[in-house]
Amino acid sequence: MTDGVPRIGVITFPGSLDDRDAQRAATFMGAEAVPLWHADHDLRGVDAVVLPGGFSYGDYLRCGAIARFAAVMDEVRAFAERGGPVLGICNGFQILCESGLLHGALIRNRSLRFVCRDVFLRVETSLSVVTSELTAGETVEIPVKHGEGQFVARQDELRQIDDEGLVVFRYSSADGVTDDTHDPNGSIEHIAGIRNARGNVVGLMPHPEHAVDPDVGPTGGQPLFASLLAAAMAGAGA
């Protein structure tokens, strides 16, 4: 942190698309954005890490499967183990699942179609680095844009996710009703985002970084980034 301004690192993998938007959103919300490179064993002393959306390594083999072995991921894993805030968005979520930092996996949308639209998310817990400024039951409006966002998990993982309250967001209507019509990809239990047991690692398919600036659409991403900034200020990853 420099002069009370948290430093949010955004990793660029070959094929990342939303790294610039994530940097811009962090800056918009009052942080200093720090670009990080996939091939470096270095997080440059940041207070939080964002794994952005896109198509790392072309999404060849499986989404996130190759990025998971990038040099920087060793540092991300160590940072997460120290309690540092880590947010994976879309492809970043897929990378966190492939890394085993989060449960489950993301497969092809049930419709087989790429989906790009604004959705509502119901907040399931405030115990995470992106929802501390929100209350369970609230909804936020944020866009999704993905072809492989259907969340699945093994039975034992799903039980653990439910028992430990690891679901952070579910796809819902504006007033919080979850059902198939509001679920863009057919995710199990309409899960849009989950956390680890400690709450410092979160992944979600929707894109909060595209939803902070009122000039270009909904602003549901603002409280997520505000929460992330607050977690970064707390300095758990140092």
Add this chain to the structure above:
Amino acid sequence: MRFSFEVLVSLKPGLSDPQGKAVASALPALGWTNVSGVRVGKHIALEVEASDEAAARAQVEEMAARLLSNPVIEEYRILEAEEA
């Protein structure tokens, strides 16, 4: 020695397979109405330089488990090796 392998990766049974479903629903349109159980997977062919077949196979096992498949959603099968 060089050995060639084929690794078949498929979604675990019980997991929804959107690609398999799409194929299954396209077949009846072409007149094949007696088809069921369609699953779509991946076929990965590779060659390994190793001292013997057992060593090559052990390595392919490890590669299949760590990178070629995701154990959360997929299972894999390694087909008989041939000296390449």
